Amino acid sequence: MDIDAFIAVHSPEWDRLDELSRRRRLDGAEADELVRLYQAVATHLSTARSAAPDPALVTRLSEVLVRARTKIAGAHEPAWRGVVRFATVSAPAALYRIRWWTHAVTVGFLVVAVVSGVHVALNEDVLNSFMSPSAQEKYVDYEFEDYYEPGPGFTGLVWTNNFWITWQCIGGGITGFFPLYVLWQNAIGVGSTGGMMAAHGELDRFLSLIAPHGLLELTCIFVAGAAGLRLFWSWIDPGPLKRSTSLAREGRALVTVAVVLMVALGVSGLVEGFVTGSDLFWWLKILIGMVALAAFWTYTYVLGGRAVRDGETGDLSADEAGAYAVTAG
Template sequence: MKQHDFIQSRQKQWSDFAEAIKDPNKLHEYDIDLPHAFRQLTHDLAVAKSRLYSPALISRLNDLLLQGQQCLYKPSNRVWAPFWQFVKYDFPAQLLLIRRYVIWAHILFYGLALITFSVTMIEPEFVRNVMPNSQVTQLEQMYDPASRIDETTGNYRNERDSDSDFLMFGFYIKNNISIAFQCFVGGFLLGFGTLYYLLFNAIFFGAVSAHIVNVGFSSTFFSFVITHGSFELTAIVLSAAAGGVVGMHIIRPGQLSRTAALKQAGKITFPIIFGAFLMLVVAAFIEAFWSSSTLLPNAVKYAVGSACWLWILLYIFPRNPRSGEKSS
């Protein structure tokens, strides 16, 4: 689409957005979904940049975005307002800019995990190619329902002490962040490092899940991972997507020097990595204080976990902007 046609198709929406944000106190008077319009404007800016439209148009859209951010910012709460703005607007808008990387990272991770799961279901011994026998034994003991029963009383063992929960919370954060960090930093190796860590974790996840099903401990395992897994696995995949952006900027810097391309990649991916970090903290908290609980019925865990997965998918894959353009 030529620049003139692009402007003609979007001019009214830009004008409505500019008019609506002139006076934040009168937003209720305008028939406009400001967060949706803000995400749409972010998409328009990405399209304008990818098609090398005029600097004047790009500057205009940048200015509109800045004004929109100031309008959405709520100074009445200076502690939580920036955080809330990031979670509700900035992070999803940035994910939209790298949407194709996010989609491909999900396809690669869950696609290979599903293949590995199927292979391990058919050939149970395959799991021993992924982890040593000692780790397989430890895994079985961890999710064996019998391990939760007190042999003396025949009842479920007591919950962990709160001190132990906090220790596990710290352990989970450290472990999860190290995996996400590897997926991101691997992008500096022309993206091959990112690809390696993403696929390795996909194979590991698929093989472990299938082995647990094979030995008959699926109820214990899936009720444990379903809730925190929505945040944890998604954060790892998003970190890999950010690593892919870095790798592609190194491989194809365009008219920029590779140093300048890396700086540009950093500006794009920093919000993604920060958002993934927040998701990993949430995942670690859920894993330590919710997933490990033996008092909660599995039905409750499945219900809450399913709701978390649905919310995560709607959050990172929002409804396509109504411009009719494909995400860049």
């Protein structure tokens, strides 16, 4: 084969393919032409390799084909971009969408906890039903405070326990009642402990020990409860979607919430493991807890609000989740 004649005849096609591959946008006709030229040039490369293996020509055609293949197939985003998008768009959007559910759960939890605490503090018979007076004194004097032993082992234990509570709320969300049951049990537990401490004149110690980590930790539990209840509600009131589609969409967004809570609970676990039981001033401990909570809600309202206004829901993208049909009634 005459290599010079081969280049002279087909060079315009190679140049045209290279030109189309470098363009940012192509119309329909140009996209069809790109595919057709890619197939033709691939044949030219095969011919050149078998009949006239000129290194310069083979390299030139290979480079043009690689660029064209990328244009046709589309370039994949680096993995780190997906992580960044999840952290700055999908995750805060999922939290923002259930913000009012979270606030409602928070109010309900606190009401139950306060009522429970007052009931325990003002009723000696109820107080003594938990433990004997001597055991109460022992618990109030040092056992409650000694529980918060600084260290990584305690941090891991706390994180595991709290994440299990959140997963109960999330995983049982479809039932509707199970998140309420978990929240009720925890509200009674927190309120009763506070009531016992208050009955012995140690309410200030109770608040100073629970506030540093509890502000973010309890908020995570509230969010988990809200996510579980929102999942149940998506089944009760699916809107314009089929119930199965609404449930699937909310379920995928709920997994996003679970991942965020895993990280947030890790932060509260670090605070509980290294700050709550430390020798820092009590006001500094609480300040650290407040900063952690403020960061969580800033993340939710600023990044989440922006993402939701841009149409994000915390669900997978349309091409990942698949199209869904809107139905009437």
